[in-house]
Amino acid sequence: MESLQHLEAQLLEALKDIKTDAALNDIKAQYVGKKGHLAAAMQTMKTLPAEERPAFGQAVNALKTVLLNHLDSHQKALNEAAMMARLEQEVIDVTLPGVPFEQGSKHILSQIIERIEDLFIGMGYLIKEGPEVESDLYNFEKLNLPADHPARDMQDSFYIDEHTLLRTHTSPVQVRTMLAYGGEKPVKIICPGKVYRRDDDDATHSHQFMQIEGLVVDEKTSMSDLKGTLLEVARTMFGADREIRLRPSYFPFTEPSVEVDVSCANCEGQGCSICKQTGWIEILGAGMVHDNVLKDAGYDPTKYQGFAFGMGVERIAMLAYKIEDIRHFYTNDQRFLTQFKDDQGGLEE
């Protein structure tokens, strides 16, 4: 029995030098193998008196479990050491650059349009689009711009033929929508899109630019509603502290007509070079839809009324980001495009 007890200590001692799986297997065979120490011990059981044999057998089996446990944990330790040795070979310099996932950019004009669209969608507007090659009828005539109106001079528009031109604003989409709505259904839309004016390109003029116009027509939408709506636009685009100012103006398709200024964010209204010392910057034109426009689109002006507004997207972007040249928007220089992260907008929770 003593020799049995001795086996465990002996194994633990032997394991101290075992560094490889092969050596461990040898030791395992020496102790618990068919010809190992335990097997030999079992052989001696025959020499014991019959009444001692069961106890001896149990003791050997218990010892076997103990030895196997030692061997197993040594195996685990060896595995772990081997893994560690292998991982050590796989050391990397974590400060080397990661594999780049090239990130593209959304054009700043798209970003501005999406922000304004989202604002208006939140207020229950639909987004309407229409053709850029437009008829004189929708671009001018039905907008209270009769044939002899100075704004229709050839200088201002690109003509395809006598009756067709590149739209000079997105207002024809409003006309088309009203006509489609049949003179009864209320209208609440914004119309973003490309428009064209026969201007030579320079820092502040572009023959092609983006516009967003809006139109609400029902039985009660008022000039005060226009003012509140435009205040939301100004605050979304230029900051929550902004105020707006309405100045009387003239457009053939609206009456009353106003030009809308936003308080200068650069100087907080104190006057600076950006606002030409006035504290205000003009951002858009607006007004109550002219009776003639409603009438021509099939809406009874004694019953229906509403507002319309229009703004240049480039102008908004130029003011919001202090961009100095409108041509940048169409040059698409990557170093320009990637400066505008699409992370603006949204309402505070």
Added chain:
Amino acid sequence: MNVSLKWLKEYVAHQATPDVVAQKFLEHAQEVAHVKPLSTVQGLKVGHVLSCEKHPNADKLSLTQVSLGDETLSIICGAPNVAADQKVIVAPVGVTMANGLTIEKVMLKDYPSEGMICSLEELGIDKKYHGEEGIHVLAQDAEIGADALAVMQLDDVVMELDLTPNRADLLSMFGVAYEAAALLEAPLTIPYPTIEESLLSNPMKISTQTSRCEAYYGRVLDTIEIRESPQWLKSRLIASGVRPINNVVDITNYVMLETGQPLHAFDYDALGSQEVVVREATEGETFKTLDGHIRQLKAGDILITNGNVPIALGGVMGGFDSEVETTTRSVLLESARFHPTSIRHTSRRLDLRSESSMRFERGVDPQKTRYALERATALLVQYAGATVREGIAYFDHYERKDALVELSLSRINRVLGTQLTVTEVSALLERLRFSHEPGECFYVTVPTRRQDIQTEQDLIEEVGRLYGFNQLPSTLPKLNTLGGLSPKQRRFRQLKNRLNTLGLHEAVTYALVKKETLSRFTFASSADAVQLKNPLSEDRQVLALTPLNGLVDTLRYHQSRQMTDTAFFEIGKRYTTNEENDILGLALANDALTHWQGNQAHDFYRLKGLVDHVLALYGLTATYQAVTHESYHPYQCAKIFLGDMHIGHLGALHPSVAKTYDLKHVFLAEINLTQCELHKRVNAPYVPISKTPIIQRDLALVVPKTTSAQRLIDVIEQLELTHFKDVEIFDVYEGEPLKDTERSLALRLRFNNPQKTLETAQVDEAIETVLKALKKSLNITVRDA
């Protein structure tokens, strides 16, 4: 319109500062371009030149002693026209001149100078208004020591209004006065001229042969003395931006500025008759205008004739032969009314746009035709020594009617979103001096000076602006509707976001392109292209058929700036005479960037992967067919098909084409998104995940290089095998031991029966069928292991 605020005060009794006046106009009437003093120079005095001698040490300088009343200054003057006993404008030490320089005491060639004798230009009055060289000499009665600007009535502030086309009334000081009186709630006084006529009667006979002249009033004035106008009149003209000429011309201009009614003075003795006949010009007729040019006329131009020959181009310019000159003794003074459109056409065509034609174009108050004649007559009596012949010769066919407009209080409030009362609205109309009967419905009589007001909506605008748009509450429309993006708009946003995430930058390029390049990068036919009638340049003449034109320019821009690693897209349009289709353009330039982990160059297949990715957004799978196009690599270009519908293409730009753009390794694709939208297969029904395993089998096939991979797939798919799921190509191999004409394609076929796990034998059988079919149709065999 340049408004002299000093002049304005003659009509409107108010105490407001220039800034307050400007602010009121800006917020309630019209845009104010600027408010500036006529001269910024402060502290000028009237001086009396006591003595003037030549400077002993300088030829061109004079030594003067100038009395300012309480002191006498020694001033050295460089102007040749300075002389003793003149009354002059003196800037003493400390005065800052218009150019920003401040006068100091200086020594000039050993003599002191304690101030400056000024020219008008040094006060900031542009030479175009006076043409004076040297110092300005004041009238002898100028009070020594007085404020020189005040003496000259140049102590004025000018407010420049940017007028909108509807407010023709503000092209007159009277109109501005009515407006100012309304804005400032101040009393208004309009002068009424009285005239004493002589015993000689007006012999003129006046008639018209055209309805384009609606009224014509003429007076004859004798004993005219042509001379300089009084200083106050000259100063008012200067403040208004009009150059003084002589008393007769100045008075006609002054009255035009005052009333908005243009006038013309003819030299009566040069008329050649005692008759005025207005008629339309005949095509090709010529006429010498007072600037000495011979004008080619057209039918429709209005001519004033003496019954025989033309004497003026009506409303646009007078004639050379009847111009008022210094010798003129009698004048025919004309105040007439011409058709706006006719004046506009004539003045534009001849490029003769004047203060006069501008007013006729926009419309003149019909009440002022006769009034202006009388006002000018009275001034000519006073300032030109005129005597007035008895009677006015005239015709007047204009039907003058005050507009009676109904204005409903409830509509005002409904449109403006206000709660104005009858009393409040009545007060506003009162300020505008519109006579009216107050009530739930106002009956408003609109005076003829406001020709822009004809409807209830016009009046609501008047009420609204005077009340103040900035006084309106800020509310939102009460109209409740659903807002949102259309499915197409949603998809475009998704598409942009995805392409951004995949590393592509969105470009926005010009839709107008050069005609020659229309079909350069696309299969679309240029036959239906939309061409401008009046382009600004050849480069922007036709609407593009594909955004690829703009995208190639964008790539070129970047490559020429050493930015060769570029990937762009644009959702543009194909514009044709019948329709506009949304076209996605993809443009990749070879990735020169080498990451230390390896190179990820763009190539045909990378682009094709992008195309597949885009189509997947629409639930679509395309097929591809090799094609040729002169701008693309002859062996790396394919059309994209949905079934048998061609919806786009992709390819490597032909190296020689690329070279002409200074580009390298460019890959372009175009997808017609309008077609994708029409054929989209989104919202496929849900299929539960199969519980049985998917069995896959790989085949390595030796295929002639001339046989496309698509053909193999077509053959397999057409078999419509039971439980067949799909097939993909997962490897391509060329080289030993294969022949040069061959390649090996590795196909992975997948099978599944959701009801029951497939038996090996079933799959073996299917594979056998596939191999037989490939052998039979394409003579393709399995590659020996």
